[in-house]
Amino acid sequence: MTLTVSEEKNIPTKTHVLIFPFPAQGHLIPLLDFTHRLALRGGAALTITVLLTPKNLPFLSPLLSAGVNIETLILPFPSHPSIPPGVENVQDLPPSAFPSMIHALGDLHAPLLSWIASHPSPPVAIVSDFFLGWTQNLGIPRFEFSPSAAITCCILNTLWIDMPTKKHEDDEILEFSKIPNCPKYPWSHVSSIYRSYVRGDPTWGFVRDSFRDNVASWGLVVNSFTAMEGVYLDHLKREMGHDRVWAVGPILPVSGDNRGGPNSVSVDHVMSWLDARVDDHVVYVCFGSQAVLTKEQTLALASGLEKSGVHFVWAVKEPVEEDSSRGNILDGFDDRVAGRGLVIRGWAPQVAVLRHRAVGAFLTHCGWNSVMEAVVAGVLMLTWPMRADQYTDASLVVDQLRVGVRACEGPDTVPDxxxxxxxxxDAVTGKQTERIKAVELRKAALDAVQERGSSVEDLDGFIQHVVSLGLNK
Structure with a gap:
């Protein structure tokens, strides 16, 4: 039975859906923003429960403070020998402990099954992050949520199903001939999770099975939009053997960038500083929530900004630990660039900065959230991918969409x-083709999230499908 969203008032009971984010900032935030839109758009048709562990509950505060009717399920974080007590988020772990986080969350299977079985009105479906493929085995339809690009989903599915292996050196090129546009990457740019598995590490077996469960999931929700990645969305539908693939992006905060953290400069000062600058002539520099540049990289970047003569805003992430090789060593830099450079130590209001008329270019690590924020702002991207899907994102931005240019590449590369x-x-004075295309892609992104836009229609389609599951159970 198909039900339009406008007919929600005739639904006798609400349809219950469970949301389960993965505890990493770049994964939590887009799924919770999607949850916000789901609650606003689903209206009286849905009951939404969000599953979090205790220390990740603050991420839900923006939704709860916005008055959205969302229920919470708090389950204790399972203990794991490789995860220190009290740690419940990837940001607080070294990269080597990443598989441990996936394993630990897998131990929520039994308590989650128990909660579903005992609930008076159990969920008819679960929407969970693509690192939580094991939620496919809870006895209810599971929708995979991808906080990454559709092309990344294509590549991950191919890796974990076809299981290609490296034959020679790390610079060996791996071609994905089954995927549209035949993307190809050096082996060293392929998912580090996958590379760890094929090296023979037995602890990754659970992760392998979890990714394979993604391919078998009931449906897929992607933070992208048709005009940007239609060819890859169509490929996913063919690959999964059904049309239950919904592109609902760009998923951005419903009411501004309200996830402030500690910083050295107030938001008001940042905005007033930008107000005094010429349109499209400021370069914004930020590397996301996890990357910390080495001492050599920081010095090279500071020198490049100083020599360029451009106006810039640089969000510097403070080091997590005292380490002589990493972190902020910018003594005297602020004084030398006074008047044309603003250095923010800590959190920056990135959405607001990118959307400011003065910002014309963005030096980015190419995390998918940052890419989507830049697309919505219509800002030229200067790419410096370092890990994970960032290489794929950079290639999409530069080679296919042509809304960016390469600046650097790799976690240890020191740029000239x-x-x-x-x-x-050149980013603020030239690159006219890329700048024009960035503006065009911005329009397409905004069109997608307008009433009757492709992403709004996909969101409505997803809601209709979930409601139909509730009516037909």
Missing amino acids: PDELARVFA
Whole structure:
């Protein structure tokens, strides 16, 4: 039975759906933003429960404070020998402990099954992050949520199903001939999770099975939109053997960038500083929530900005630990660039900064959330991918969409300051083709989230499908 959203008032009982984010900031935030839109759009048709562990509950505060009717399920974080007591988020772990986080969350299977069985009105479906494929085995339809690009989903599915292996050196090129546009990457740019598994590490077996469960999931929700990745969305539908693939992006905060953290400069000061700058002539520099540059990289970037002569805002992430090789070593830099450079130590209001008329370019690590925020702002991207799906995102941005240019590549690469200076200067004075395409893609993104836009229609389609599951159970 198909039900339109406008007919929700005739539904006798609400349809219950469970949301389960993965505890990493880049995964939590987009799924919770999707949950917010789901609650607003689903209206009286849905009961929404969000599953979190205790220390991740603050991430839900923006939704709860917005008055959205969302219930919470708090389950204790399972203990794991490789995860220190009290740690419940990927940001607080070294990269080597990443599989431990996936394993630990897998131990929520039994308590989650018990909760579903004992609930007076149990959920008819679960929407869970693509690192939580094991939720496919809870006895209810599972919808995979991808906080990454559709092309990333294509690549991950191919890796874990076809299981390609490296034959020679790390610079060996791996081609994905079954995927549209035949993407190809050096082996070192392929998912580090996958590379760890094929090296023979037995602890990754659970992770392998979890990714394979993604391919068998009942449906897929992607933070992307048809005009940007239609060819890959169509491929996913063919690959999964059904049309239950919904592109609902760009998923952005419903009411501004209200996830502030500690910083050295107030939001008001950042905005007033930008107000005094010329349109499209400021370069914004930020590497996301996890990346910390080495001492050498920081010095090279500072030198490049200084030599370029451009106006810039640089969000510097403070090091988590005292480490002489990493972190902020910018003594005297602020004084030398006074008047044309603003350095923010800590959190920056990225959505607001990117959307400011003065910002024309964005040096980014190419995390998918940052890419989507830049797309909505219509800002030229200067790419510096370092890990995970960032290489795929950078290639999509530069080679296919042509809304960016390469600035650097790799977690340990130290860029040439003179070359960086040239890239910065050219970004705000040249690159007309890329800048025009960035503006065009922005329009397509905004069109997608307007009434009757492709992403709104997909969101409505998802809600209709979930409601039909409740009516037909």
